[in-house]
Amino acid sequence: MRKIFVTGFLISLISGSNLFARVELLGAGATFPYPLYSKMFDVYYKAYGVKVNYQSIGSGGGIRQIRERTVDFGASDAFLSDEEMKKFSSPIVHIPITAGAVVLTYNIPGNPELKLTPEIIVDIFLGKIKKWNDEKIKRINPGINLPDFDIVVVHRSDGSGTTFIFTDYLSKVSKEWKQKVGRGKSINWPLGLGGKGNEGVSALVRQIPGAIGYVELAYAIQNKMPYAIIKNKSGNFIKPSPESVSLAADIDLPDDMRISLTDTQAEFGYPISSFTWIIVYKDLSKAGISYEKAKELVKLLWWMTHEGQKYCKPLHYAPLSKKALKKTEKIIKSIVYKGKKLLE
Amino acid sequence: MKELQVKILKDKIFKVLIVSLSLISVIPLFIILFQIFKNGIKAINFEFFISLPKPPGEQGGGILNALIGTILLLIIALIFSVPVGIITGIFIAEIRNKFTNFLRDFVNVLQGLPSIVMGILAYLWVVKPMGHFSALSGGIALSLMMLPLVIKSTEETLKMLPFSLKEASYALGANYTSTVLKVLIPASISGIFSGILIGVSRIAGETAPLLFTAFGNPFINMNPLKPVESLPLLIFKYAMSPYENWQRIAWGASLILILMVLFLNIFTNIIIEKWKKS
Amino acid sequence: MKTDKIFKGILWISGFFLFFIFLLIFVSLFKGSFLSIKSFGIGFLFSKEWNPVAEKFGMLPFLAGTLITSIIALLISLPFSLSIALFLGEYFKTGFISRFLSYTTDLLAGIPSVIYGFWGLYLLVPLIRKLEMKLHVTPYGVGILTASLVLAVMIIPYASSIAREIIKLVPRDLIEAGYSLGATRYEVIRKIVIPYSASGIFAGILLSFGRAFGETMAVTMVIGNFNFLPKSIFSPANTMASVIANEFTEAVKDIHLSSLIHIGLWLFIITFLINFVGNIVIKKFKVNERITG
Numbered sequence: 001m002r003k004i005f006v007t008g009f010l011i012s013l014i015s016g017s018n019l020f021a022r023v024e025l026l027g028a029g030a031t032f033p034y035p036l037y038s039k040m041f042d043v044y045y046k047a048y049g050v051k052v053n054y055q056s057i058g059s060g061g062g063i064r065q066i067r068e069r070t071v072d073f074g075a076s077d078a079f080l081s082d083e084e085m086k087k088f089s090s091p092i093v094h095i096p097i098t099a100g101a102v103v104l105t106y107n108i109p110g111n112p113e114l115k116l117t118p119e120i121i122v123d124i125f126l127g128k129i130k131k132w133n134d135e136k137i138k139r140i141n142p143g144i145n146l147p148d149f150d151i152v153v154v155h156r157s158d159g160s161g162t163t164f165i166f167t168d169y170l171s172k173v174s175k176e177w178k179q180k181v182g183r184g185k186s187i188n189w190p191l192g193l194g195g196k197g198n199e200g201v202s203a204l205v206r207q208i209p210g211a212i213g214y215v216e217l218a219y220a221i222q223n224k225m226p227y228a229i230i231k232n233k234s235g236n237f238i239k240p241s242p243e244s245v246s247l248a249a250d251i252d253l254p255d256d257m258r259i260s261l262t263d264t265q266a267e268f269g270y271p272i273s274s275f276t277w278i279i280v281y282k283d284l285s286k287a288g289i290s291y292e293k294a295k296e297l298v299k300l301l302w303w304m305t306h307e308g309q310k311y312c313k314p315l316h317y318a319p320l321s322k323k324a325l326k327k328t329e330k331i332i333k334s335i336v337y338k339g340k341k342l343l344e
Numbered sequence: 345m346k347e348l349q350v351k352i353l354k355d356k357i358f359k360v361l362i363v364s365l366s367l368i369s370v371i372p373l374f375i376i377l378f379q380i381f382k383n384g385i386k387a388i389n390f391e392f393f394i395s396l397p398k399p400p401g402e403q404g405g406g407i408l409n410a411l412i413g414t415i416l417l418l419i420i421a422l423i424f425s426v427p428v429g430i431i432t433g434i435f436i437a438e439i440r441n442k443f444t445n446f447l448r449d450f451v452n453v454l455q456g457l458p459s460i461v462m463g464i465l466a467y468l469w470v471v472k473p474m475g476h477f478s479a480l481s482g483g484i485a486l487s488l489m490m491l492p493l494v495i496k497s498t499e500e501t502l503k504m505l506p507f508s509l510k511e512a513s514y515a516l517g518a519n520y521t522s523t524v525l526k527v528l529i530p531a532s533i534s535g536i537f538s539g540i541l542i543g544v545s546r547i548a549g550e551t552a553p554l555l556f557t558a559f560g561n562p563f564i565n566m567n568p569l570k571p572v573e574s575l576p577l578l579i580f581k582y583a584m585s586p587y588e589n590w591q592r593i594a595w596g597a598s599l600i601l602i603l604m605v606l607f608l609n610i611f612t613n614i615i616i617e618k619w620k621k622s
Numbered sequence: 623m624k625t626d627k628i629f630k631g632i633l634w635i636s637g638f639f640l641f642f643i644f645l646l647i648f649v650s651l652f653k654g655s656f657l658s659i660k661s662f663g664i665g666f667l668f669s670k671e672w673n674p675v676a677e678k679f680g681m682l683p684f685l686a687g688t689l690i691t692s693i694i695a696l697l698i699s700l701p702f703s704l705s706i707a708l709f710l711g712e713y714f715k716t717g718f719i720s721r722f723l724s725y726t727t728d729l730l731a732g733i734p735s736v737i738y739g740f741w742g743l744y745l746l747v748p749l750i751r752k753l754e755m756k757l758h759v760t761p762y763g764v765g766i767l768t769a770s771l772v773l774a775v776m777i778i779p780y781a782s783s784i785a786r787e788i789i790k791l792v793p794r795d796l797i798e799a800g801y802s803l804g805a806t807r808y809e810v811i812r813k814i815v816i817p818y819s820a821s822g823i824f825a826g827i828l829l830s831f832g833r834a835f836g837e838t839m840a841v842t843m844v845i846g847n848f849n850f851l852p853k854s855i856f857s858p859a860n861t862m863a864s865v866i867a868n869e870f871t872e873a874v875k876d877i878h879l880s881s882l883i884h885i886g887l888w889l890f891i892i893t894f895l896i897n898f899v900g901n902i903v904i905k906k907f908k909v910n911e912r913i914t915g
Contacts, residue, residue, distance in 0.1 A: 041562075187675055453893075456832055464651070605734065
């Protein structure tokens with residue numbers, strides 16, 4: 001009797017875990033789109049039965065893992081430079097999935113909505129503005145009771161695309177930042193605490209009074225944290241939202257979709273916006289995966305950029321515009337397996 | 345007379361000091377256990393055990409993937425460490441020369457190695473050649489940590505057996521192999537078993553070796569060649585996240601983990617008591 | 623006879639296998655760090671710059687973080703560990719309270735590191751933050767102090783079990799002789815037990831230090847992830863183990879990964895030496911006991 005029960009249990013467990021069949025996909029990388037991706041993959045599994053195991057370890061990690069082919073796809077919010085792409089054993093493509101906003105989130109009593117300018121942000125992260133009730137901050141936020149707290153800077157400790165977006169913006173708006181610190185996924189931060197992933201930074205800012213950090217919009221909203229309204233190139237103070245991000249993304253796009261959206265010219269665009277990409281090998285036979293898996297991967301990418309887009313706005317990401325989608329479709333269609341096209 | 349009084353006073357003060365310091369040191373244990381029970385119990389319900397984690401921002405979800413993953417990793421670790429450990433333990437206990445003395449020292453050193461180094465080794469030995477993360481690499485990292493425990497408990501148990509046992513076996517005409525396999529090992533089974541249990545309770549809670557080997561998986565996985573989630577990994581990730589739902593799950597998972605460790609501890613003690621009596 | 627030969631052969635193979643693992647550990651770590659060793663040489667230990675952008679890596683901030691937290695943890699835990707050892711070895715050798723303390727110390731030892739970290743993060747860190755705000759120091763909450771406190775609690779059971787073993791080995795007749803001469807318990811402990819077991823206790827301290835040195839998860843969760851030399855006890859920092867845990871999966875450049883493995887190599891070497899020396903001292907102590915005791 002017991003034997004039957006045990007065998008039955010084991011069988012149901014094994015079949016439940018699909019030990020013997022069904023393609024599973026493994027991806028890793030950016031934490032920036034994680035709230036969106038995890039929702040997308042949850043829905044995709046329920047709809048198609050294909051498991052997508054995505055570990056958010058940071059864009060740097062995603063790039064390294066896809067370069068070493070320990071994962072099927074990588075995800076990054078920093079697109080790779082020509083030099084970095086050369087390090088891959090075989091050509092890769094960037095597929096934009098969505099665009100998001102990097103916001104400045106903070107922890108001060110009352111959690112008021114603050115206005116910030118590029119100059120103030122640079123000075124805070126360079127350590128020149130040390131207190132919340134500094135004159136410069138007070139001047140553009142009249143009527144807000146700013147506390148006499150130290151500003152505790154929180155940044156990313158891991159190889160982060162979000163950091164790349166943020167420092168790309170800072171380098172564009174400040175020569176001093178460009179010289180002293182520069183842009184990159186891993187920065188030699190002059191000061192501050194390191195959080196792991198967007199999650200880590202959000203957690204730290206949430207707990208430390210006086211903290212300020214840069215995270216993707218979804219993280220700030222999901223954790224009910226305040227975020228700043230930032231002055232853009234045209235002089236307008238813009239609130240980060242899917243709409244203001246879409247405005248920033250409404251520019252001429254290159255065919256390979258590798259472009260920075262920061263410090264946008266768009267009059268009402270949010271200045272710290274960015275696409276986020278999934279990175280795969282153009283010829284998936286070189287990625288060390290089977291033909292079956294390659295087909296499923298391309299199906300997934302098509303779904304994410306079409307049906308999956310409806311999950312963007314509710315999670316505070318900007319869906320791909322018609323212009324962007326057209327170019328993206330071309331890129332997905334160009335993915336091959338041993339020369340043969342995967343998508344008709 | 346006064347000198348004597350001073351002496352007695354010092355003695356009393358010292359005793360009070362020793363007793364208080366000792367009892368104070370266990371206070372953290374009770375604080376930790378209390379907090380974990382209090383916060384963990386809120387998270388535990390039927391859903392907790394049978395469902396998978398939900399995406400951030402959504403409510404509910406459970407730790408089934410982590411529970412199964414932990415068991416899978418433990419099985420792999422046991423497969424790699426127990427047979428090898430027992431045989432090596434026999435070797436060190438039975439053969440006496442400079443080489444085995446050196447090995448004995450090395451086993452002690454291996455036991456003291458930081459767990460993160462085990463993770464690096466498993467990454468270099470298994471993940472890189474295989475080309476991807478897997479439960480196998482995580483299990484191997486854990487087995488490296490179990491190995492010294494199995495070896496030592498085998499060796500020490502064998503050493504404690506009365507020599508007369510061996511002599512009696514020879515007197516009955518058995519050869520060396522049968523003596524070891526059919527007499528000595530069965531006699532030491534409780535000691536070895538308790539060593540294994542202690543090892544299991546230790547590696548069940550290990551996280552560092554799994555960070556870049558088992559990697560994590562939001563789904564159930566019983567395939568050793570694929571990545572897998574484990575209880576301590578889940579606790580680590582969720583504790584450091586900003587989502588309240590995930591933090592709640594982390595408390596629940598910690599409670600389960602602590603109960604596992606407690607249970608293994610009690611079980612091991614019972615076995616040791618029984619073995620000592622015989 | 624033949625089965626015996628085969629069997630003994632298997633035993634010898636397993637012995638060599640173990641030895642082979644030992645060599646393989648060293649070789650793999652060395653190979654993995656080679657790029658870093660070639661680029662930085664011995665200066666790696668003393669360089670305080672850890673800059674993935676400029677590709678300059680140095681271990682000093684983490685060596686400092688590890689040393690400081692381990693030493694502070696040791697200092698805090700020592701009186702408690704010794705007290706437990708004396709409590710169980712001299713004052714309450716049997717009885718309910720003896721078993722109670724014994725069990726609870728074993729339980730403390732069995733709590734997984736990640737749970738200590740979790741507890742530290744949610745219960746200790748806010749307390750430290752409050753303290754820092756009172757002292758008008760930046761209220762990180764995480765940092766050297768918090769990590770040292772968590773470490774101290776973790777090594778108490780370990781240190782006390784070694785001390786217990788050592789103290790057990792002090793010959794009874796010496797102790798009895800002390801009592802028969804009219805000494806109080808305090809005097810016996812202070813003038814006979816402690817001096818006698820001094821070398822053993824020193825080894826115990828060394829081994830506990832080694833344990834704290836390599837501790838990873840609990841420290842990673844409360845130390846603040848800051849790759850510079852810590853400036854004060856409230857400063858966030860990183861240890862050799864925690865920086866590896868934090869950056870390993872994400873190091874994009876080969877030199878970055880190699881430098882992390884390089885740190886792992888040093889962790890291996892240092893804990894190896896500490897454990898090796900500590901175990902030898904204890905062995906000598908035990909041998910002395912068997913001869914003279």
